[in-house]
Amino acid sequence: MLVGVPKEIKNHEYRVGLTPAAVKEFVTHGHKVLVETNAGTAIGFTDEMYVEAGATIAATAEQIFAEAEMIVKVKEPQPQECKQLRRGQTLYTYLHLAPDPTQTELLIESGATCIAYETVTDARGGLPLLAPMSEVAGRMSVQAGAHYLEKAHGGSGTLLGGVPGVAPGKVLVIGGGVVGTQAAKMALGLGADVTILDRSLPRLRQLDDIFNGQVKTVYSTVDAIDHYSANADLVVGAVLIPGAAAPKLLNEQHIANMKKGSVIVDVAIDQGGCFATSKATTHQDPVYIVDGVVHYCVANMPGGVARTSTMALNNATLPFGLALANKGPKQAMMEDIHLLNGLNVHEGKVTYKAVVEALGDQLGIQYTPALDALA
Ligand SMILES: NC(=O)C1=CN([C@@H]2O[C@H](COP(=O)(O)OP(=O)(O)OC[C@H]3O[C@@H](n4cnc5c(N)ncnc54)[C@H](O)[C@@H]3O)[C@@H](O)[C@H]2O)C=CC1
Ligand SMILES: CC(=O)C(=O)O
Numbered sequence: 001m002l003v004g005v006p007k008e009i010k011n012h013e014y015r016v017g018l019t020p021a022a023v024k025e026f027v028t029h030g031h032k033v034l035v036e037t038n039a040g041t042a043i044g045f046t047d048e049m050y051v052e053a054g055a056t057i058a059a060t061a062e063q064i065f066a067e068a069e070m071i072v073k074v075k076e077p078q079p080q081e082c083k084q085l086r087r088g089q090t091l092y093t094y095l096h097l098a099p100d101p102t103q104t105e106l107l108i109e110s111g112a113t114c115i116a117y118e119t120v121t122d123a124r125g126g127l128p129l130l131a132p133m134s135e136v137a138g139r140m141s142v143q144a145g146a147h148y149l150e151k152a153h154g155g156s157g158t159l160l161g162g163v164p165g166v167a168p169g170k171v172l173v174i175g176g177g178v179v180g181t182q183a184a185k186m187a188l189g190l191g192a193d194v195t196i197l198d199r200s201l202p203r204l205r206q207l208d209d210i211f212n213g214q215v216k217t218v219y220s221t222v223d224a225i226d227h228y229s230a231n232a233d234l235v236v237g238a239v240l241i242p243g244a245a246a247p248k249l250l251n252e253q254h255i256a257n258m259k260k261g262s263v264i265v266d267v268a269i270d271q272g273g274c275f276a277t278s279k280a281t282t283h284q285d286p287v288y289i290v291d292g293v294v295h296y297c298v299a300n301m302p303g304g305v306a307r308t309s310t311m312a313l314n315n316a317t318l319p320f321g322l323a324l325a326n327k328g329p330k331q332a333m334m335e336d337i338h339l340l341n342g343l344n345v346h347e348g349k350v351t352y353k354a355v356v357e358a359l360g361d362q363l364g365i366q367y368t369p370a371l372d373a374l375a
């Protein structure tokens with residue numbers, strides 16, 4: 001198979017779909033890889049390293065979209081990329097379609113086979129291609145929060161760890177999955193006072209074990225959100241209903257009730273955000289203020305630490321990517337239900353239920369089960 005890796009074009013996105021090491025794996029399995037010039041240069045993966053791994057360098061993204069049978073990316077395709085996709089071509093990347101009607105329409109129009117990293121599953125009920133970026137974003141969320149709590153960055157001037165004689169800052173993590181756990185680890189490491197809300201009791205039990213009682217675990221009710229958000233210095237939004245638009249857990253009144261200079265980091269912004277006042281921001285302009293509360297809503301947080309993130313992402317995407325190339329996309333998905341769960345759009349049909357639930361009325365689209373679409 002001819003695999004194509006275009007350079008990412010989203011704002012300050014320096015990750016790349018394949019590392020040179022991953023290219024070498026594809027080439028070893030008999031595939032050809034076309035990498036856009038300078039796709040990885042910003043994070044130390046030079047064209048020379050790709051050539052040494054067996055890739056051919058393409059001068060433009062247009063060449064890659066025109067020639068490749070499978071496009072491997074990181075971020076959801078931007079409109080100019082969607083317009084270059086075509087029937088018979090496979091797109092393997094993050095999509096986050098539920099909050100994104102424009103991209104959904106363009107992918108339907110393209111006729112391409114679009115596999116979303118974030119909905120591929122594993123046997124334990126996890127999301128193995130989302131997990132590494134969730135680990136990164138979870139850890140970063142507390143770094144970002146601590147930064148914006150500084151007075152010069154718009155915050156209240158609170159040090160999360162406190163000092164001897166002064167109480168630590170309060171961190172509220174809503175959603176105790178992968179992002180939430182890593183956020184809690186970092187916050188605890190800084191010495192903060194950490195509370196995690198989740199609506200899954202089994203998950204709260206696991207968290208209590210993982211943290212050996214060092215964080216407070218609280219069942220997520222409206223009352224708990226009212227109470228803990230009003231007292232928090234930093235709130236991390238880390239909920240997920242896979243593939244669906246994020247539920248809005250803090251409304252405008254909650255934000256108004258928070259302390260001035262407190263910070264919210266809405267990691268769930270890529271699924272539309274879990275705070276009513278959130279709107280997506282970029283690494284170039286990451287924050288804005290509503291009612292005195294600093295909002296950090298960067299939709300591609302791992303892009304900020306692109307070298308670590310690219311390597312972590314490739315560790316997870318490589319086995320599925322190789323299966324797609326070795327067997328062909330259709331056969332690979334028919335043989336692996338977890339990869340099939342990644343299929344969101346195929347030949348103009350939307351094959352992921354939560355996307356249709358979010359956008360069906362707006363776009364007039366219907367759900368087609370993945371196996372029916374592939375048949
Ligand atoms: N902004 C960014 O750059 C990035 C964003 N993300 C996003 O972060 C979000 C979280 O991802 P993961 O931690 O991997 O998901 P996860 O599935 O591991 O965890 C989500 C948790 O939210 C809980 N939850 C669901 N509804 C809830 C509610 N109403 N109240 C409290 N808890 C609730 C679930 O029980 C689960 O424990 C996703 O939207 C993901 O796409 C992930 C990586 C990067
Ligand atoms: C998960 C995701 O959207 C990201 O890493 O940018």
Ligand SMILES: [Mg+2]
Binds near residue numbers: 270299301
């Ligand atoms: Mg994202």
